[in-house]
Amino acid sequence: MSVVDHGQMATDKEELARLRRQRLEAGGKWILPVLVLLIVLGLWDRVVVWNEIPHYILPRPKLVLETLIEDWAILFEALLVTVQITLMALAVAVIGGVGLAVIFTQSRLVEMSFYPYAVILQVTPIVAIAPLIFIYVDSRIAGLLMCAWLVAFFPVLSNTTLGLNSADHNLRDLFRIYGATRWQTLRYLQLPSALPYFLGGLRIAGGLSLIGAVVAEYVAGTGGLKSGLAFRILEAGYRLNIPRMFAALFLIALTGVIIFAGLSFLSHMLLRKWHESALKRDI
Amino acid sequence: MGERDEVSSQQIELLRMEQVDKVFNGNITALKGMSLQVRQGDFLSLLGPSGCGKSTALRLISDLVHPTAGRIVWSGEHSADDLGVVFQEATLMPWATVAQNVWLPFRLRGKVYGEVAKEIDDALNLVGLDGFQDSYPRELSGGMKMRVSIARAMVTRPRLILMDEPFAALDEITRFKLNNDLLKLKDAFECTVVFVTHSVFESVFLSNRIVIMAARPGRVVTELSVDAPYPRNEDFRTSTEYAGYTRQAADALRLAMGEAA
Known part of the structure; x- marks a missing residue:
């Protein structure tokens, strides 16, 4: 290769290849999953048509979409209930998880006394606890909320505790030398140090609170007016309304994705200025 | 070394x-x-091998x-406001801007x-x-971060600045520059410095007093x-006077370590 210099950016073979790869990856990130989706939907459709599978066993994708539009009123109402419980549970998980983490780091005695029980609550499957909760809690919404909270609070608690304890030890010393109060150390040192850990826990908790909300509703079974998506799925299953089951399932998955994306975005916005995880690298 | 007593008698004890x-x-x-006696206006280096305390x-x-x-006695009233500290790492809060980091001792x-x-x-x-x-620490070089750390330690004009091998992790060019600047800053802020180092050259360039320590057990030798005289600059670094002091300090250190071994 002869040396060509038109006064432009230096572009050797390696650099060109790297740029090409970058462009490919940037585009592929979106195009490839969509392509996979289209292929799967196409295959699904063909399998149903070729094998003449009745719609009450496996509906065609088109029918699922039609059902989604047709049953929108019912499904949307149910979606709102599920989303409401999920978000409320997440909020309580954040308050409870961060609150407990702060108390734990302020007092070793409290931590030693209660941490094992937080672990026990976490490792006991929610479907095993839920029936008991619905015996003792009259309000259906409160019961669902409690179940979703039980599933979601632990990642917030454990991550935030870890974060509060990971403040740079030299900075801790500096705060002590300057005679900082406990509150100042918490406010200006430990909470900011814990932020990236907390946000990691929050992303997990977002997904878990949705799972908690759905699972709890399965256990709660038939309910009155305010029924969520899980109940609609159960109901549709009894009636062999398979298209509606798929439509409801689609909405639940979509909700999960939106929650995850939202929390990831929040995390990025809060950390982008200073934290390693949010920094863009050139090479 | 003979003039030491004359000089010290003129100075006021800090701690x-x-x-x-x-x-x-x-x-x-x-x-x-x-x-150990630290006097007002001292630039006192603690020089010794690892593990000398x-x-x-x-x-x-x-x-x-x-x-x-034993005990540590401060002259006059002593409070948390008396101290500024610089560690080996810049130890800045990564989530805070440069100005917010320097604000910290005031904020507390x-x-x-x-x-x-x-x-x-x-x-x-x-x-x-x-x-x-408004820059964040990650946008700064190692030397600049250390400058922020020094600004944070000095901004409240404390009576005493403690520095624990602050330049050990920097490259030599940056280190020389910071050595020069540190002396100017000490004058500007009129503070007393106790400086821990294991560099003979650095301690001679910066200090008016060098305390040589030995290990196992850690003690003053x-x-x-x-x-x-201050101000000292690059000329001092290349002077025969500097070479003489360096020789003295190196010999004393060798003697101290020989004792320990």
């Missing part, structure tokens, strides 16, 4: 350590019988650990930013970081005065 022992875990003697001495002075025996005393904005700007100006107020 002294009296026969201080520090024993960790009941059996590890980090420091044995350390006596230099850093322990700083932690004792900053009240992070307490003597097992309940001062809002507006009240002390001028002091913060002045300090950043003096360390040569004017215009970097001897003290040298470097009577070359």
Whole structure:
């Protein structure tokens, strides 16, 4: 290769290849999953048509979409209930998880006394606890909320505790030398140090609170007016309304994705200025 | 070295350590019988090999650990406001801007930013970081981060600055530059410095007093005065006078380590 210099950016073979790869990856990130989706939907459709599978066993994708539009009123109402419980549970998980983490780091005695029980609550499957909760809690919404909270609070608690304890030890010393109060150390040192850990826990908790909300509703079974998506799925299953089951399932998955994306975005916005995880690298 | 007593008699004592022992875990003697007088305006270096208790001495002075025996006496009233500290790492808060980092010691005393904005700007100006107020630490080089750390330690004009091998992790060019600037800053802020290092060259360039320590157990072996006048600059670094003091300090250190071995 002869040396060509038109006064432009230096572009050797390696650099060109790297740029090409970058462009490919940037585009592929979106195009490839969509392509996979289209292929799967196409295959699904063909399998149903070729094998003449009745719609009450496996509906065609088109029918699922039609059902989604047709049953929108019912499904949307149910979606709102599920989303409401999920978000409320997440909020309580954040308050409870961060609150407990702060108390734990302020007092070793409290931590030693209660941490094992937080672990026990976490490792006991929610479907095993839920029936008991619905015996003792009259309000259906409160019961669902409690179940979703039980599933979601632990990642917030454990991550935030870890974060509060990971403040740079030299900075801790500096705060002590300057005679900082406990509150100042918490406010200006430990909470900011814990932020990236907390946000990691929050992303997990977002997904878990949705799972908690759905699972709890399965256990709660038939309910009155305010029924969520899980109940609609159960109901549709009894009636062999398979298209509606798929439509409801689609909405639940979509909700999960939106929650995850939202929390990831929040995390990025809060950390982008200073934290390693949010920094863009050139090479 | 003979003039030492004359010089010291003119100076006012800031603090002294009296026969201080520090024993960790009941059996590890980090420091044995350390006596030391720090006088106002001193640039005092603690020079010695690893494990000689230099850093322990700083932690004792900053009240992070307490003597097992002996005592540390400050002249006049002593409070948390007396100290500024610079560690080996810049130890900045990564989530805070440069200005917010320098604000920290004021903030912990309940001062809002507006009240002390001028002091913060002045300090950043003096360390040569004017215009970097709103930068985040990750955007700065190692030397610049250390400058922020020094500004933070000096901004409240404390009576004593403790520095624990602050330049050990920097490259030599940056280190020389910071050595020069540190002396100017010490004058500008009129502070006293206790400086831990294991570099003979650095200690001679910076200090008026060098306390030489030995390990196992950590203790003070001897003290040298470097009577070359301030301000010191690059000319001093290449002078025969500097070479002479360096020789003295190196010999004293070798003797101290020979004793220990």
